[in-house]
Amino acid sequence: MSPNKKVPESTISRLFAYLRELGQLIETGKSTISSSELGQRLNRSDAQVRKDLGYFGTFGVSGAGYDTRELKKALGKILGKDKVWKVCVVGTGHLGSALLAYSGFSKLGLKITAAFDTDIRKISKNLEGVTIQAIDELRTAIPRKNISIALLAVPAHEAQGVTDELVKAGIKCIMNFAPAALNVPEGIKVKNIDLSRELETLSYFLVNSD
Amino acid sequence: MSPNKKVPESTISRLFAYLRELGQLIETGKSTISSSELGQRLNRSDAQVRKDLGYFGTFGVSGAGYDTRELKKALGKILGKDKVWKVCVVGTGHLGSALLAYSGFSKLGLKITAAFDTDIRKISKNLEGVTIQAIDELRTAIPRKNISIALLAVPAHEAQGVTDELVKAGIKCIMNFAPAALNVPEGIKVKNIDLSRELETLSYFLVNSD
DNA sequence: AAATGTGAATTATTTCACAGCC
DNA sequence: GGCTGTGAAATAATTCACATTT
Numbered sequence: 242m243s244p245n246k247k248v249p250e251s252t253i254s255r256l257f258a259y260l261r262e263l264g265q266l267i268e269t270g271k272s273t274i275s276s277s278e279l280g281q282r283l284n285r286s287d288a289q290v291r292k293d294l295g296y297f298g299t300f301g302v303s304g305a306g307y308d309t310r311e312l313k314k315a316l317g318k319i320l321g322k323d324k325v326w327k328v329c330v331v332g333t334g335h336l337g338s339a340l341l342a343y344s345g346f347s348k349l350g351l352k353i354t355a356a357f358d359t360d361i362r363k364i365s366k367n368l369e370g371v372t373i374q375a376i377d378e379l380r381t382a383i384p385r386k387n388i389s390i391a392l393l394a395v396p397a398h399e400a401q402g403v404t405d406e407l408v409k410a411g412i413k414c415i416m417n418f419a420p421a422a423l424n425v426p427e428g429i430k431v432k433n434i435d436l437s438r439e440l441e442t443l444s445y446f447l448v449n450s451d
Numbered sequence: 452m453s454p455n456k457k458v459p460e461s462t463i464s465r466l467f468a469y470l471r472e473l474g475q476l477i478e479t480g481k482s483t484i485s486s487s488e489l490g491q492r493l494n495r496s497d498a499q500v501r502k503d504l505g506y507f508g509t510f511g512v513s514g515a516g517y518d519t520r521e522l523k524k525a526l527g528k529i530l531g532k533d534k535v536w537k538v539c540v541v542g543t544g545h546l547g548s549a550l551l552a553y554s555g556f557s558k559l560g561l562k563i564t565a566a567f568d569t570d571i572r573k574i575s576k577n578l579e580g581v582t583i584q585a586i587d588e589l590r591t592a593i594p595r596k597n598i599s600i601a602l603l604a605v606p607a608h609e610a611q612g613v614t615d616e617l618v619k620a621g622i623k624c625i626m627n628f629a630p631a632a633l634n635v636p637e638g639i640k641v642k643n644i645d646l647s648r649e650l651e652t653l654s655y656f657l658v659n660s661d
Numbered sequence: 662a663a664a665t666g667t668g669a670a671t672t673a674t675t676t677c678a679c680a681g682c683c
Numbered sequence: 684g685g686c687t688g689t690g691a692a693a694t695a696a697t698t699c700a701c702a703t704t705t
Contacts, residue, residue, distance in 0.1 A: 249696060250652070257651045261630065275664060284632045287664085288698055295666060303665045303704040320651070321658035339549045349651050390653055413660065414653045420471065422494045430656045432649060439642060441467045441530070441559050442460070443600055443624045446640045448531035450623065459674060485686060497686085498676055505688060513682040513687045 252293045256316055258283050259290065263313040275306035322350050327388040329355040331403055332395035333363055333373055336418055340392055341369040354386050355379075359399070376403065383410035390414045397421040462503045466526055468493050469500065473523040485516035532560050537598040539565040541613055542605035543573055543583055546628055550602055551579040564596050565589075569609070586613065593620035600624045607631040 262282055266274060277287035294300055297319050301307045317323055328351045330337050346353055356371045363373050374382060391412050395403055400419040407415060414430045417423055423431050472492055476484060487497035504510055507529050511517045527533055538561045540547050556563055566581045573583050584592060601622050605613055610629040617625060624640040627633055633641050
């Protein structure tokens, strides 16, 4: 019952929210939940919850709802939470360092395994248990360590160049924190997190809210 | 020619990208640009660029394209970049501190004016030029300092409680970094930045990409 | 009775395509 | 000829509504 129809990215994102909520529900001893209650907790409609789940199969019981434990297990499987993916951080400036210091990765099924920087002075320094390597080593280190995700935290003008290197090294996913539009070949996933832009959009709301 | 039709949020977000690109184009001495070239630089179609701009008026010249300087000025006005908005940070843990340390806010038209935390040991400490205040002071400090944006970087279980306080204090926008669904009254803008979830979604891609 | 699963309807967003202007 | 502005068409996402199951 894998997705035969294309699944919207927003659905995937919500499934992770459901998964997290289910974890909490289980902790509080709840063994069953309806789509409407689960939706309510996350400010979503019951229909949306059911539709989202419907992309992947049938998990509920008519009249009763969903078994929290079962659904959590099923979602975990679907979303790849039963695996651990290796991650590297590229760029160890302000943001890169903050990412390296973030302790929540293991709970997300991610493991930071390498860090790269162009700044010669930083190389071989140890940051949060990871030794910073030169960017040129990325090409060999990524396949050797079997890293599939790169967190790209370099300045905008370096982003495309580094991306090309990452692609050559065989990276599968890039989470791009630089305010730059990256070009990558088919089959490589780029997720853009442009915090500045998100912040800026608030000012539009403020201008147009009176 | 203000938005008579509802403008998609995605359009607003792209307009900021256009604005930024225009800044760079002007620096390189480009005085005119077509929708297709601007789009190309940002991996967007020419039609999308024109449609986005079309929500707010007509800025181009048939056959010639857009005057970079004029368009930049017009977009800046539309998007509220000619104003400065005051911001507070709530929660001065790992992420909150990183936000306080981020130096790019002024370029975004934002000014960090206050910081709040529940941890008594942190109160009255100075962080990046801002004195940390107790959460209870938020209620009076926000209206007094005319703060309209809150960056919410508290643990998930505190998020709703703090949000209620922020709302009472008259905040207009909340950028929520906690993995929690916030309830706010009509007219208040919440922007959710759930970095964990974004990271998690990559693992779904990896599971389903072979 | 309660709640699922799902086609159909609705709404939102993007792309197409072309008349009109410079 | 090149390029804008914009209705119309296509595509995507969400919501509705209801037949069906327990």
